[in-house]
Amino acid sequence: MRLSAAFITGFCALLLALPAPTMASISIVDLLSSSPDFTLLVRVLQRTGLIPVLNMARNVTFFAPSDEVLKKLPTDFDIPTLLQYLIITDPIVSYNMTEEEAVYFSYLRAPAAPDVPLPLRVQRLLSSHRETADDAGMQLVIGSGAAKVVMHDWVADNGIIQVVDAMVPLPGTLCEAAVGSANKGDIHLFSQLFVKHPMICFLLQYAQDTATLLVPVDSAFDVLNDVELSYLMVNAGHDDRLRFLGSHFLYSSVYRQNDTLGLGTNVPSMSGAMVNIKKSERGIKFNGQVDTIESDVVFQNGVIHTLPSFLISWSFFEFSPRKYLYGLNATRFTDELLFHKYDSVLDDTNRVQTIFAPVDPEGGDMPVSAKTLEYHFTDGLIDSLDGSMILPSRLSLPSLRGRRQHILVTIDENGEFWIDGKSKVLRAPLLIGNTAIIPIDRALDLPPSLHYAAGSIFEAHTTLQIFESLGLFDDDVVKGSTIFFPDDSAWEKIGSVAKFILSSSDVAKELLCSLMFTEPVYSSDFNSANSSDYETAAGTRVSIKTNDSKTSIKFNMGNVETVASLGSIDILFDGGVVHTISSIPIPESINITPRQLLDAEHITSFVELLESASLAKDVIADDSQYIILAPANSVLAVSNITTATVDLAIQMGLHILSRRSTPGGSFLSGLSVYDTLVSGVHVSILSELSDNMYELRIVKHPLIERIQPIRVLSSGVSTSGAEIYVIDRVLPMSVLNAIADPPWWQAHGVLVGLGASGGILAMVIIGLFWFLIIYRGGKNWRHRQALGGNDKSFVRFRRSFSESGRSIIINANGSDEEDDDDDDAIGEDTPFLGRAASGRLGSRVNIEDFGDVDEDAEEVELPSRSNEHCSG
Ligand SMILES: *[C@@H]1O[C@H](CO)[C@@H](O)[C@H](O)[C@H]1NC(C)=O
Ligand SMILES: *[C@@H]1O[C@H](CO)[C@@H](O)[C@H](O)[C@H]1NC(C)=O
Ligand SMILES: *[C@@H]1O[C@H](CO)[C@@H](O)[C@H](O)[C@H]1NC(C)=O
Ligand SMILES: *[C@@H]1O[C@H](CO)[C@@H](O)[C@H](O)[C@H]1NC(C)=O
Ligand SMILES: *[C@@H]1O[C@H](CO)[C@@H](O)[C@H](O)[C@H]1NC(C)=O
Numbered sequence: 001m002r003l004s005a006a007f008i009t010g011f012c013a014l015l016l017a018l019p020a021p022t023m024a025s026i027s028i029v030d031l032l033s034s035s036p037d038f039t040l041l042v043r044v045l046q047r048t049g050l051i052p053v054l055n056m057a058r059n060v061t062f063f064a065p066s067d068e069v070l071k072k073l074p075t076d077f078d079i080p081t082l083l084q085y086l087i088i089t090d091p092i093v094s095y096n097m098t099e100e101e102a103v104y105f106s107y108l109r110a111p112a113a114p115d116v117p118l119p120l121r122v123q124r125l126l127s128s129h130r131e132t133a134d135d136a137g138m139q140l141v142i143g144s145g146a147a148k149v150v151m152h153d154w155v156a157d158n159g160i161i162q163v164v165d166a167m168v169p170l171p172g173t174l175c176e177a178a179v180g181s182a183n184k185g186d187i188h189l190f191s192q193l194f195v196k197h198p199m200i201c202f203l204l205q206y207a208q209d210t211a212t213l214l215v216p217v218d219s220a221f222d223v224l225n226d227v228e229l230s231y232l233m234v235n236a237g238h239d240d241r242l243r244f245l246g247s248h249f250l251y252s253s254v255y256r257q258n259d260t261l262g263l264g265t266n267v268p269s270m271s272g273a274m275v276n277i278k279k280s281e282r283g284i285k286f287n288g289q290v291d292t293i294e295s296d297v298v299f300q301n302g303v304i305h306t307l308p309s310f311l312i313s314w315s316f317f318e319f320s321p322r323k324y325l326y327g328l329n330a331t332r333f334t335d336e337l338l339f340h341k342y343d344s345v346l347d348d349t350n351r352v353q354t355i356f357a358p359v360d361p362e363g364g365d366m367p368v369s370a371k372t373l374e375y376h377f378t379d380g381l382i383d384s385l386d387g388s389m390i391l392p393s394r395l396s397l398p399s400l401r402g403r404r405q406h407i408l409v410t411i412d413e414n415g416e417f418w419i420d421g422k423s424k425v426l427r428a429p430l431l432i433g434n435t436a437i438i439p440i441d442r443a444l445d446l447p448p449s450l451h452y453a454a455g456s457i458f459e460a461h462t463t464l465q466i467f468e469s470l471g472l473f474d475d476d477v478v479k480g481s482t483i484f485f486p487d488d489s490a491w492e493k494i495g496s497v498a499k500f501i502l503s504s505s506d507v508a509k510e511l512l513c514s515l516m517f518t519e520p521v522y523s524s525d526f527n528s529a530n531s532s533d534y535e536t537a538a539g540t541r542v543s544i545k546t547n548d549s550k551t552s553i554k555f556n557m558g559n560v561e562t563v564a565s566l567g568s569i570d571i572l573f574d575g576g577v578v579h580t581i582s583s584i585p586i587p588e589s590i591n592i593t594p595r596q597l598l599d600a601e602h603i604t605s606f607v608e609l610l611e612s613a614s615l616a617k618d619v620i621a622d623d624s625q626y627i628i629l630a631p632a633n634s635v636l637a638v639s640n641i642t643t644a645t646v647d648l649a650i651q652m653g654l655h656i657l658s659r660r661s662t663p664g665g666s667f668l669s670g671l672s673v674y675d676t677l678v679s680g681v682h683v684s685i686l687s688e689l690s691d692n693m694y695e696l697r698i699v700k701h702p703l704i705e706r707i708q709p710i711r712v713l714s715s716g717v718s719t720s721g722a723e724i725y726v727i728d729r730v731l732p733m734s735v736l737n738a739i740a741d742p743p744w745w746q747a748h749g750v751l752v753g754l755g756a757s758g759g760i761l762a763m764v765i766i767g768l769f770w771f772l773i774i775y776r777g778g779k780n781w782r783h784r785q786a787l788g789g790n791d792k793s794f795v796r797f798r799r800s801f802s803e804s805g806r807s808i809i810i811n812a813n814g815s816d817e818e819d820d821d822d823d824d825a826i827g828e829d830t831p832f833l834g835r836a837a838s839g840r841l842g843s844r845v846n847i848e849d850f851g852d853v854d855e856d857a858e859e860v861e862l863p864s865r866s867n868e869h870c871s872g
Helices: 002-017 028-033 036-047 051-056 067-072 079-085 174-180 185-195 198-206 218-223 226-233 235-246 321-327 331-339 343-347 370-376 450-455 458-470 488-493 496-502 505-513 594-600 605-612 633-638 648-653 733-738 744-753 759-786 791-807
Strands: 060-065 101-110 113-124 140-142 147-156 159-164 211-216 249-251 265-268 274-279 284-286 294-299 302-307 353-358 377-379 389-396 404-411 417-419 430-432 435-440 481-486 532-535 541-546 552-557 560-565 571-573 576-581 627-631 656-658 674-676 682-690 693-701 704-717 723-727
Touching: 028 036, 028 051, 028 060, 028 147, 028 159, 036 051, 036 060, 036 067, 036 079, 079 101, 174 185, 174 198, 174 211, 174 294, 174 302, 185 211, 185 218, 185 226, 185 235, 226 235, 226 321, 235 321, 235 331, 321 331, 321 343, 321 353, 321 430, 321 435, 331 343, 331 353, 331 370, 353 370, 370 377, 370 389, 377 389, 404 571, 450 458, 450 571, 450 576, 458 481, 458 488, 458 505, 496 505, 496 594, 496 704, 594 605, 594 627, 594 723, 605 627, 605 633, 605 648
Parallel strands: 060 159, 211 302, 353 435, 481 576, 627 723
Antiparallel strands: 101 113, 113 140, 140 147, 147 159, 211 249, 265 274, 274 284, 294 302, 353 377, 389 404, 404 417, 430 435, 532 541, 541 552, 552 560, 571 576, 627 656, 656 674, 674 682, 682 693, 693 704, 704 723
């Protein structure tokens, strides 16, 4: 009805502009009437009053449906309107069409814009256009491919008839156009938003009203980042999306470029904001700044203008952490936060905070426990991730005695960041106001119990077992604590000392409790400039200081300083934090005597012999500083040495070395020569043959020496500095015999020989002298073979010995470490300061792997489970 009225109005205006028809000419209606194929069409034209329209028209094209087409039409078709739509105000001759496709305008006006004809699209199907009217074959397709021209270019005096095989539907509605662009074109982002609000279209349709839709093209959305755009797309963005669409929707009014009406005024948009409309050279200017890209795209119930930018600014959206979280698809997490009344936290852009936001998996849901919500927040703005960090979360826990649980950020070898080792960071922090949001792929769990957390420290197996057997895991003492966990290498390093400590639960507990601080100290609290002082669970005080790179830590326990390298740091558990250390600081209160070490190694036979030789009192006194090479019981059992052995004191004395204050590291490093208790006999380590296998050089006279391979089964250092080495050999009596004082002529032979007796005698004596040396050398060599030494290594080191004399330096660790005497330098390999443990000394000694020589090798005996705790 409206359409017909509009048509009549438009047509009357057209009628006045047209010249009067010439009666002699053949009109379109004449042509149609002359053919039997259009009887029905002519009748319909008559009935709908279109005959005069066609007769008075000039230079038009009529796409005429044959009777066949009309007969097939459903009865509810608005035939008069559709027929008017097929009258085009331009003459279209198929062979004159040079374009592949052209838009022509119909006589039919849109009700929304009565002075604008509806467009009709015509396509030329054949690639070459025809030259003459006779040249058959050109195909025209009109509408959206719905109708084909089956008879071309029927020329009347007032226009052209093109016979079509179907009726063509009218152009769609505004909504159909807007929604139909959702998957194509350069306005698909706006369309995607529009599609989500079918109610707009429903209202428009229901009220049979018109509208002007201002559509920002896709590039206009560049003012939004992907998260902001994503927010507009998700359910939670509903209200803002509707506001945004509304601000680009002028309801109940059609504003076109060539309208005189309405232009230059302020009109309300659907969202209530006023929009200023002004005609411009290119089209229409909105709000004085946005020019249309394409104007006046007409549809049944309105027009669309495309815009290069939004009519509103970015601040219109009032983005907040809450909106960003939804935009990131952290929907479940955000819903949960709002359910628990964290609105103010999420809507305040001034609040300085960082949120670790678990993002829902595609098409799924990310469960978040209400108890852990605050654990996802940290105060402070983390605007970039660059390395590991430990951050206090907003969650305070009773298990930490009211302190805040921490969040650990680490980086893996691929440069990916992880939170608490389990949640992967999905992208760099996003900033909105003073809030940073870091999306993660799963919700954070609170750090587990100590038992569970420590269970993952594979390298601290021994300490774990001690904790277990002392019942420390379940002890209240671990609440709100820092625990330094010696790793397995730390226990190995102290060798026999470890055996001693582990043989008594009291000592073990005292040690571990003094490595437990009564407050959590995270790596972020480590200080490399000053020492920080802490109370231990053992009731003592310890101060710590790290090196600059925080890779090692110096413990100061009273007078004892120990440097340990830090292994795994910041292992979080429900009650605090664990760091592993590779050396064991032994508190002052634990006194380790030589006898305790020998007992821990079950060295009984050797001690008996020492006592019998009256050496024990001195050598294994509490303040002894001797180096004791103690043969294992099994070794002494098969030797012929007994308390009855003659020269027992000499035999034993060969195993006792006195310290020399010469620099150069420990005994096994081979840098120093030591006196034995046997006067005039010195020993030193010549070389390390293999793991724990050494060549011992025994020297009596500068020209007389023995090379004795020994295996060090275990070692340890007492508090006073005595070093105990359990060895697999008795240094043989034969050695002493062989290097007994040389006969007078051997020592002074050369002088005697150079007497008056003359040259011949001298030569005989020199000859004898060399014979003896060569003979004895050979004997020694055979002896070494009998001992099963490594001949190859022996030869090699022997040679290097003769080449470079005493300057051979064999690093027991096999590393090219430089000696740094700087007291402040705390390096991984720096030997322990003070007495705490033996540093590099016994680093190869494995307390669980004594090699195949020592039949007495035993497992570490762990102290039995105790119910007493650190404080007990
Ligand atoms: C029809 O078109 C021809 C040329 O195409 C033109 O000369 C003539 O004036 C037009 N007639 C009307 C009535 O517009
Ligand atoms: C077709 O085009 C030619 C010139 O290219 C023109 O002379 C002729 O009038 C056109 N025919 C119609 C029907 O417009
Ligand atoms: C509007 O008017 C301008 C001239 O002012 C004209 O060039 C343009 O084609 C007209 N647009 C429409 C859609 O009629
Ligand atoms: C949120 O999820 C939707 C649907 O899975 C996806 O298209 C969109 O890109 C996501 N947003 C972000 C910021 O990843
Ligand atoms: C011990 O003495 C016996 C007999 O005197 C001898 O056969 C054996 O070789 C000796 N063993 C050692 C290790 O010297």
